[in-house]
Amino acid sequence: MPRAPHALRVHDVHKSYRSRRVLRGVSFSLEPGTLAGVVGENGSGKSTLLRILCGQIAADSGAVEHGGSLGYCPQETVLNDSLTVDQHLSWFQAAYGLEEPARAEELLEELGFAEYRHTRVEALSGGTRQKLNLTLALMHDPDVLLLDEPYQGFDWETYLRFWDVAARLRERGRCVLVVSHLAWDTQRLDVVLRLRHGVATPGESDAMRAVAT
Numbered sequence: 403m404p405r406a407p408h409a410l411r412v413h414d415v416h417k418s419y420r421s422r423r424v425l426r427g428v429s430f431s432l433e434p435g436t437l438a439g440v441v442g443e444n445g446s447g448k449s450t451l452l453r454i455l456c457g458q459i460a461a462d463s464g465a466v467e468h469g470g471s472l473g474y475c476p477q478e479t480v481l482n483d484s485l486t487v488d489q490h491l492s493w494f495q496a497a498y499g500l501e502e503p504a505r506a507e508e509l510l511e512e513l514g515f516a517e518y519r520h521t522r523v524e525a526l527s528g529g530t531r532q533k534l535n536l537t538l539a540l541m542h543d544p545d546v547l548l549l550d551e552p553y554q555g556f557d558w559e560t561y562l563r564f565w566d567v568a569a570r571l572r573e574r575g576r577c578v579l580v581v582s583h584l585a586w587d588t589q590r591l592d593v594v595l596r597l598r599h600g601v602a603t604p605g606e607s608d609a610m611r612a613v614a615t
């Protein structure tokens with residue numbers, strides 16, 4: 403089946419919390435094989451936008467279309483303290499209907515936390531919990547990945563490994579949208595969506611601009 407021309411298409415999305423108008427007409431589209439970032443100040447609406455894109459909350463108006471399956475990694479880890487890493491992987495394997503957890507096994511190695519597979523979540527460090535959170539979002543190999551500050555708590559080496567994983571996903575035609583606070587991340591992105599006053603201004607990353615000029 404041919405791929406949809408757009409991995410993600412967002413048209414005129416509005417969202418208010420009571421009188422607080424957070425999103426005031428967000429529109430953009432992303433193609434498969436794109437590594438994109440959402441940047442903006444605290445409270446500019448980055449997490450709100452991702453929650454709308456994954457369907458966790460509804461927009462007041464506007465439209466969102468996905469060109470394929472979705473993976474969402476929330477900012478807060480959603481894990482069960484009394485289950486081990488392996489038990490989480492088994493649960494999600496069943497929930498996603500996967501015959502083999504092959505992608506999860508790769509991510510255990512790529513993110514470097516295979517040694518904790520028999521450890522309960524309550525005994526994991528914050529960074530290792532976040533690795534599991536990310537693995538659960540990616541293990542069904544979705545077409546569109548929505549990642550809300552996916553590397554919080556990662557040490558530097560794991561942070562770099564995360565960007566290697568993201569780059570390989572892009573090479574395989576996946577569309578990866580990452581919420582970021584860090585100015586230096588924008589160097590790694592194809593597209594930067596700057597969220598300000600409720601609208602997203604798409605542009606090429608600083609690195610791309612530097613190449614173009």
Ligand SMILES: Nc1ncnc2c1ncn2[C@@H]1O[C@H](COP(=O)(O)OP(=O)(O)OP(=O)(O)O)[C@@H](O)[C@H]1O
Nearest residue numbers: 419420422424442443444445446447448449450451
């Ligand atoms: N459930 C909610 N009810 C009321 N207000 C909310 C709710 N969720 C978010 N807000 C408000 O909406 C605005 C945008 O919040 P959001 O979490 O989307 O911003 P953000 O850009 O992700 O912030 P940060 O960089 O701090 O993570 C903030 O003013 C926040 O207080």
